[in-house]
Amino acid sequence: MRHFTNDNGKLYVYDKIENRFYESSTENLFVQKDRNTFKNLVGENDDFVEKIYSEYDSYFAGVLTEITTKKIFDGKILKSLISLAYLSKWRVRQYDESFKMLKIFSALMTLVLVLKMKMKKD
Structure with missing residues (x-):
């Protein structure tokens, strides 16, 4: 740049x-600030999605190193690259509407889990 x-x-x-x-x-x-922030079970903002992306990024860095330095390209590498491509799609703004729906679904599922936990206590 x-x-x-x-x-x-x-x-x-x-x-x-x-x-x-x-x-x-x-x-x-x-x-986009807080794009991957969700409410957790106690209602606090949680960036667990960003933590997952961070773990995957570290893993994929190793995969790309194997391809470029060791010249390895086998079935395992191919599966990893397909996974990388799929996960990368969720980082592109073109899929923001789908991502918003995913966040809403996640919030609803969290609500269901919280209600189930409260019902078990009673």
């Missing part, structure tokens, strides 16, 4: 809707 950013490391962005230019970091442009 060195040749595309200003001295502060920021890009100039044009907002077509507001008809204006502004400076922004690449992180702010491509990351």
Whole structure:
């Protein structure tokens, strides 16, 4: 990005809707704050999805290293790449509507679990 950013490391962005230019970091442009935050069983915000992505990213880094340095490309690697492609789809804004529905479904399932737990106590 060195040749595309200003001295502060920021890009100039044009907002077509507001008809204006502004400076922004690449992180702010491509990351939506709290996109992967869900309410947990006690009603607190939890970023467990981000933690899962972090674990997968570490795993896939090893897979990509095997491909590039060791020149290994077997069935296990192929399955890993297919999994990576599938998981990556949920990080793309094109699927935001589906992701919102998933969050709603998750919230409903959490509510059901909480109600079941309360009923067992009584």
